[in-house]
Amino acid sequence: MLNIRPWAAFAVSGPPKQTVIEASTYTKKKEMSDWQAEGDSIGSASPLLTLENVDRSYGSRQVLADISLTLHRGESMILRGGNGSGKSTLLKLTAGIIPTSKGRVVWGERNLRIGFAPDRLPKLRLTSEEYLTHMGKIAGMPNDDLHLRIKELHTLLDLPAGSSSMLIHYSKGMLQKVNLMQACLCEPDLLLLDEPFSGLDTDSSEKLLTLLHGLRVKGTAVVTALHDPLASWEAVSKTYRIREGRLTLEEAAANGEASSVSVFYELDGLLPEETRQRLANAFPNTEWSVAGNALRCRISADVCRDFMHEFWAADGTLLSLKRKEGAR
Numbered sequence: 001m002l003n004i005r006p007w008a009a010f011a012v013s014g015p016p017k018q019t020v021i022e023a024s025t026y027t028k029k030k031e032m033s034d035w036q037a038e039g040d041s042i043g044s045a046s047p048l049l050t051l052e053n054v055d056r057s058y059g060s061r062q063v064l065a066d067i068s069l070t071l072h073r074g075e076s077m078i079l080r081g082g083n084g085s086g087k088s089t090l091l092k093l094t095a096g097i098i099p100t101s102k103g104r105v106v107w108g109e110r111n112l113r114i115g116f117a118p119d120r121l122p123k124l125r126l127t128s129e130e131y132l133t134h135m136g137k138i139a140g141m142p143n144d145d146l147h148l149r150i151k152e153l154h155t156l157l158d159l160p161a162g163s164s165s166m167l168i169h170y171s172k173g174m175l176q177k178v179n180l181m182q183a184c185l186c187e188p189d190l191l192l193l194d195e196p197f198s199g200l201d202t203d204s205s206e207k208l209l210t211l212l213h214g215l216r217v218k219g220t221a222v223v224t225a226l227h228d229p230l231a232s233w234e235a236v237s238k239t240y241r242i243r244e245g246r247l248t249l250e251e252a253a254a255n256g257e258a259s260s261v262s263v264f265y266e267l268d269g270l271l272p273e274e275t276r277q278r279l280a281n282a283f284p285n286t287e288w289s290v291a292g293n294a295l296r297c298r299i300s301a302d303v304c305r306d307f308m309h310e311f312w313a314a315d316g317t318l319l320s321l322k323r324k325e326g327a328r
């Protein structure tokens with residue numbers, strides 16, 4: 001068993017006049033601590049992340065109680081819960097930013113890359129490029145890769161690269177994009193996002209979804225704290241709720257909804273015919289039709305997660321995905 005801990009620069013020196021930069025992307029390096037890695041999970045079924053009977057209190061107030069869960073590569077988990085229920089606390093514990101009060105967090109891989117987007121990024125006297133370059137260097141990214149990735153992320157999230165505007169002058173949505181970019185900079189193994197869609201317009205939300213689906217299909221495990229419904233992400237995720245400190249799996253549509261109402265997802269998208277055939281064979285109960293220039297398919301909730309995995313793996317283009325209900 002190895003002892004490792006996240007190599008996390010919570011406060012690092014930055015350019016002149018910069019006081020504190022909260023670094024949110026981490027690479028775990030082999031070091032002494034009580035954080036433990038249990039073998040390499042690449043190519044095996046061992047979890048990327050395990051929480052074992054975790055409690056967390058602030059002073060005398062217990063926020064999380066006896067939380068246990070496992071997360072594997074490519075899995076997605078949604079965290080729900082009311083204001084102050086402990087979602088951010090759970091994300092920070094998982095990222096290694098704060099310690100548990102009891103129990104332990106086990107990362108199942110050496111040199112695990114963790115991307116964390118907190119609920120808000122501080123406004124800094126830096127341009128987005130300066131800030132992201134700084135963050136990439138902290139994470140140990142080679143210069144060439146870093147500059148390419150910064151450009152790619154600006155394009156993906158539709159923010160002008162090379163702008164001389166500083167983050168202090170950014171709008172809420174623009175700042176959120178930079179926050180998300182820093183979390184995704186080095187294509188993390190584990191991506192932790194606190195209300196990632198907050199402040200984003202519809203178009204940008206779609207772009208973020210495309211980015212997240214792409215990362216997940218490549219093997220990134222994603223945990224998102226979410227308040228609002230989000231059908232196309234729920235369809236590929238397990239949804240958990242924190243209530244009175246306890247974490248429970250929700251019996252949501254994608255987890256197999258059982259009631260007198262049938263839940264299904266209606267997807268409009270683009271797929272090469274060969275891929276469509278393969279999906280049609282693999283998911284025989286899916287109904288296919290044409291909607292304008294796109295394909296439309298009706299996918300039952302119980303297979304939607306597997307279907308979407310195949311869809312993204314086949315480079316399908318998603319135009320929309322809606323959760324629908326009908327009588328059985």
Ligand SMILES: Nc1ncnc2c1ncn2[C@@H]1O[C@H](COP(=O)(O)OP(=O)(O)OP(=O)(O)O)[C@@H](O)[C@H]1O
Binds near residue numbers: 063
């Ligand atoms: N550093 C801290 N010191 C003391 N109490 C804290 C601290 N951080 C969080 N808390 C408390 O822990 C509880 C859970 O907070 P947390 O931010 O994890 O909730 P949340 O579910 O993310 O809430 P929201 O949906 O409103 O963002 C709250 O009562 C909060 O006041």
